[in-house]
Amino acid sequence: MGRFSKMHGLGNDFVVIDARAQAIDMTEARARAIADRHAGIGCDQLILIGNAADADVSMQIFNADGSEVEACGNATRCVPLFVGRDVLIRTKAGLLDAKSVDGGASVDMGAPRFDWDAIPLAYPMDTLTMGASWEELPAPAAVNVGNPHVIFFVDDLDGVNFDRLGPLIEHDPLFPARVNVNFAQVVGDDHLRLVVWERGAGLTRACGTGACATAVAAIRRKLMTGPVTVSLPGGDLVIDWAPGGTIRMTGPATHVFDGEADWDRF
Numbered sequence: 001m002g003r004f005s006k007m008h009g010l011g012n013d014f015v016v017i018d019a020r021a022q023a024i025d026m027t028e029a030r031a032r033a034i035a036d037r038h039a040g041i042g043c044d045q046l047i048l049i050g051n052a053a054d055a056d057v058s059m060q061i062f063n064a065d066g067s068e069v070e071a072c073g074n075a076t077r078c079v080p081l082f083v084g085r086d087v088l089i090r091t092k093a094g095l096l097d098a099k100s101v102d103g104g105a106s107v108d109m110g111a112p113r114f115d116w117d118a119i120p121l122a123y124p125m126d127t128l129t130m131g132a133s134w135e136e137l138p139a140p141a142a143v144n145v146g147n148p149h150v151i152f153f154v155d156d157l158d159g160v161n162f163d164r165l166g167p168l169i170e171h172d173p174l175f176p177a178r179v180n181v182n183f184a185q186v187v188g189d190d191h192l193r194l195v196v197w198e199r200g201a202g203l204t205r206a207c208g209t210g211a212c213a214t215a216v217a218a219i220r221r222k223l224m225t226g227p228v229t230v231s232l233p234g235g236d237l238v239i240d241w242a243p244g245g246t247i248r249m250t251g252p253a254t255h256v257f258d259g260e261a262d263w264d265r266f
């Protein structure tokens with residue numbers, strides 16, 4: 001039998017498996033089966049913690065649809081709680097420094113990237129105000145924070161049909177690696193509301209990399225200067241960034257319970 005921890009960051013929930021202690025052959029199909037909320041354990045993302053030659057641990061991230069991706073901000077904040085100390089984490093997006101703070105963690109998420117081919121987009125385009133539109137939505141921004149994000153700043157977040165526009169944009173051929181779709185509303189000085197349709201997971205209660213990408217886009221557009229409070233359905237994150245620097249994300253991390261499972265059954 002294998003062991004796992006159920007954890008979350010502002011309701012964005014994870015099954016976390018310590019692959020240092022147990023051999024597990026993770027495939028896209030097995031990740032999807034584990035994440036299934038009806039026939040599996042259920043989570044937005046599956047997280048494998050492993051050994052790393054150049055860091056304290058490695059972190060692999062699988063979306064609920066089974067796709068392996070580069071970054072997950074909310075899960076990164078859970079790693080110090082999971083391993084019991086501050087850690088340097090090797091991910092597909094680079095080395096991340098995660099330190100415990102009261103009730104959660106503060107993480108240096110690295111530097112954002114803005115070039116069209118770093119997002120990536122299918123062809124050259126300005127990524128601060130993109131020359132692309134979807135129905136009534138305003139021209140978005142695009143930012144890569146280890147994973148790809150498109151950000152729409154709207155006047156009325158409650159009037160957006162997330163379930164219709166989210167998948168339409170996630171799968172648009174302009175995004176050859178698909179994309180996380182962020183819908184944001186400025187609600188005060190250095191304060192945003194944000195709802196995210198996540199690539200490979202759909203609507204979640206919070207998205208850490210989405211909060212990072214959206215705060216960076218707001219600062220780039222001079223809508224605010226930061227540190228930015230990002231209010232997601234599951235709660236608040238604080239994002240600090242200045243042009244030319246790396247992004248610091250601070251917020252809660254929660255351990256819910258530990259369990260056992262026979263991984264060969266998935």
Ligand SMILES: N[C@H](CCC[C@H](N)C(=O)O)C(=O)O
Nearest residue numbers: 072073074147199207208209
């Ligand atoms: N859906 C994302 C991965 C999880 C990101 C999110 N849960 C976070 O906290 O950053 C992607 O496909 O890039």
